[in-house]
Amino acid sequence: MSLWQAIWYFVSEALRGMRRSWGASTVAIFAISISLFVGAFFVLVTGNLGREVDRFRDRLRINVYLNVDASDADVAGLVELLEQPSWVRTVDVVTPEQGRDRLRQTFPEAFRLLGEGEEVIDLPPVAEIGIDPGNPPQASELAALMEEAAALPVVELIDDDREWLGRLVAVVTVVRLLGLSLGAGLLVAATFTIASVVRLTAFIYREEIDVLRLVGATEFFVRGPLYATGLVQGLFGGVLALATLGGCHAVIASRSAETFWAPLVFAEFLGWRTQLLIIVLGASAGLFGAVVSVRREPPGTTS
Amino acid sequence: MIRCFNVRKTYPRGQVALDDVSLEIERGELAFLTGSSGAGKSTLLKLIYREELPSDGQIIVNGRNVATLPLSKVPYLRRSIGIVFQNFRLIARKTVLENVCYLPRILGASMKEQRDLAEQALADVGLADRSDAFPLELSGGEQQRVALARALISKPELLIADEPTGNLDAELSREIVELLVKAQGQGTTVLVATHDLQTIERHGGHVLRLEKGRLVEDTQVAAPGAVADEARE
Numbered sequence: 001m002s003l004w005q006a007i008w009y010f011v012s013e014a015l016r017g018m019r020r021s022w023g024a025s026t027v028a029i030f031a032i033s034i035s036l037f038v039g040a041f042f043v044l045v046t047g048n049l050g051r052e053v054d055r056f057r058d059r060l061r062i063n064v065y066l067n068v069d070a071s072d073a074d075v076a077g078l079v080e081l082l083e084q085p086s087w088v089r090t091v092d093v094v095t096p097e098q099g100r101d102r103l104r105q106t107f108p109e110a111f112r113l114l115g116e117g118e119e120v121i122d123l124p125p126v127a128e129i130g131i132d133p134g135n136p137p138q139a140s141e142l143a144a145l146m147e148e149a150a151a152l153p154v155v156e157l158i159d160d161d162r163e164w165l166g167r168l169v170a171v172v173t174v175v176r177l178l179g180l181s182l183g184a185g186l187l188v189a190a191t192f193t194i195a196s197v198v199r200l201t202a203f204i205y206r207e208e209i210d211v212l213r214l215v216g217a218t219e220f221f222v223r224g225p226l227y228a229t230g231l232v233q234g235l236f237g238g239v240l241a242l243a244t245l246g247g248c249h250a251v252i253a254s255r256s257a258e259t260f261w262a263p264l265v266f267a268e269f270l271g272w273r274t275q276l277l278i279i280v281l282g283a284s285a286g287l288f289g290a291v292v293s294v295r296r297e298p299p300g301t302t303s
Numbered sequence: 304m305i306r307c308f309n310v311r312k313t314y315p316r317g318q319v320a321l322d323d324v325s326l327e328i329e330r331g332e333l334a335f336l337t338g339s340s341g342a343g344k345s346t347l348l349k350l351i352y353r354e355e356l357p358s359d360g361q362i363i364v365n366g367r368n369v370a371t372l373p374l375s376k377v378p379y380l381r382r383s384i385g386i387v388f389q390n391f392r393l394i395a396r397k398t399v400l401e402n403v404c405y406l407p408r409i410l411g412a413s414m415k416e417q418r419d420l421a422e423q424a425l426a427d428v429g430l431a432d433r434s435d436a437f438p439l440e441l442s443g444g445e446q447q448r449v450a451l452a453r454a455l456i457s458k459p460e461l462l463i464a465d466e467p468t469g470n471l472d473a474e475l476s477r478e479i480v481e482l483l484v485k486a487q488g489q490g491t492t493v494l495v496a497t498h499d500l501q502t503i504e505r506h507g508g509h510v511l512r513l514e515k516g517r518l519v520e521d522t523q524v525a526a527p528g529a530v531a532d533e534a535r536e
């Protein structure tokens with residue numbers, strides 16, 4: 001018998017067996033799909049959140065405020081220091097005059113109220129650092145530069161978004177880890193469910209298995225349908241999980257205009273690699289459950 | 304065909320099923336294994352088709368030493384042996400045809416080849432018209448004939464029958480024995496465990512008698528017909 005013939009035979013026997021004990025098979029498929037759904041849900045949500053964070057990180061600017069009385073030489077010295085790292089794309093110096101123009105544009109009403117007393121607003125020069133999104137710095141590199149800058153006597157204050165951004169990244173990571181471990185735990189449970197169902201299938205078919213061994217079927221042939229049962233259940237579970245998640249995503253995405261959070265966490269669906277991974281994970285878990293359950297049965301139990 | 308050398312079998316909890324059994328069954332023989340219940344008949348058969356391993360001694364079946372045969376080779380041994388049991392061991396939810404087809408199917412025969420082989424095997428046991436029936440729709444005698452068709456479908460070199468008539472009345476038993484004899488006539492070595500002494504007397508053959516795990520008789524019994532034929536000459 002060729003390999004393809006054998007695989008065809010295994011799968012058709014597996015489907016026949018699943019139809020026969022459809023209740024147990026349904027439980028197994030649901031168990032595996034729930035675990036994969038949970039894992040995939042967290043991957044989807046945290047993936048989108050992570051992308052959002054990255055996008056923000058790209059636009060991240062760091063402002064270094066100098067003393068109000070900083071000289072041009074001081075400013076030039078600071079710019080020279082800030083321009084050194086390769087990940088710094090731009091250093092824009094905003095002079096007090098430019099700063100005042102910006103303020104005027106942003107708050108024209110306030111300026112009109114202040115009237116001629118423009119000089120009252122004493123703005124410091126600011127060096128705005130733009131980071132190269134294609135070559136972002138390590139957190140430690142960034143911190144080192146900021147420390148060096150802060151040590152300069154002309155630097156008054158450094159304002160950057162790193163701190164809360166770092167916190168956000170940590171939260172996303174924790175949420176993802178929690179979701180993945182929850183999914184992994186459920187997957188282990190689902191694997192055992194499949195193992196039990198396959199064992200039940202082997203029990204239902206024990207007489208036929210005995211006959212197969214009696215007439216000289218190899219163990220590969222005897223166990224193939226049982227392995228295929230686990231594999232097919234895992235596969236169905238994976239597809240069901242993806243389909244459910246896809247449905248949820250479509251529904252929420254269609255109403256994303258109504259909520260502020262939906263675009264953050266449901267902007268994009270999982271990439272095809274992740275989808276494939278989920279299905280492969282389901283199939284492997286099912287196959288593993290089947291192998292574990294069949295391994296316990298010693299061959300040659302014809303008597 | 305079968306040679307046993309000082310075979311001993313002790314089951315895990317210490318029951319001695321076979322004790323120092325040596326015997327030889329020639330190719331093409333009709334051999335009867337007799338003895339009261341518990342004498343060790345089924346155990347000896349299980350050793351021959353490698354369902355159990357001997358605790359001691361050697362067993363050569365069709366040139367293979369089954370005592371040392373690796374587990375992975377057991378299927379190939381089994382394919383050269385047809386086996387039937389007292390309780391038929393048919394699969395109730397499969398048709399007669401499907402029950403008979405197991406061996407050709409695992410060997411990868413096409414559906415048509417399977418059907419042709421199975422129908423021939425069923426015709427050989429007189430059940431040509433029952434292929435689509437289910438086992439439980441058949442009488443006990445017919446079920447045993449289906450089991451025989453399954454065992455004989457690929458013309459095995461050895462046919463092993465463990466009390467094949469134990470569940471059948473005298474008339475049906477005779478039919479089954481006729482089929483065993485017919486298989487022997489076509490070149491298959493036949494080994495039957497039975498305590499039906501009438502059968503042996505009627506057909507003659509190689510008689511091996513076990514008693515409490517020991518071989519106590521090993522004789523060739525001539526068929527009465529043969530004796531009558533000789534007398535007539």
Ligand SMILES: Nc1ncnc2c1ncn2[C@@H]1O[C@H](COP(=O)(O)OP(=O)(O)O)[C@@H](O)[C@H]1O
Pocket residue numbers: 314315316318319320338339340341342343344345346347
């Ligand atoms: N699987 C087994 N485990 C333990 N003891 C067994 C087993 N099979 C048979 N025996 C014992 O071995 C002896 C021979 O049994 P068996 O070969 O079945 O005899 P027979 O077929 O002649 O009736 C008996 O004492 C029986 O109890």
Ligand SMILES: [Mg+2]
Pocket residue numbers: 344345346465
């Ligand atoms: Mg017995």
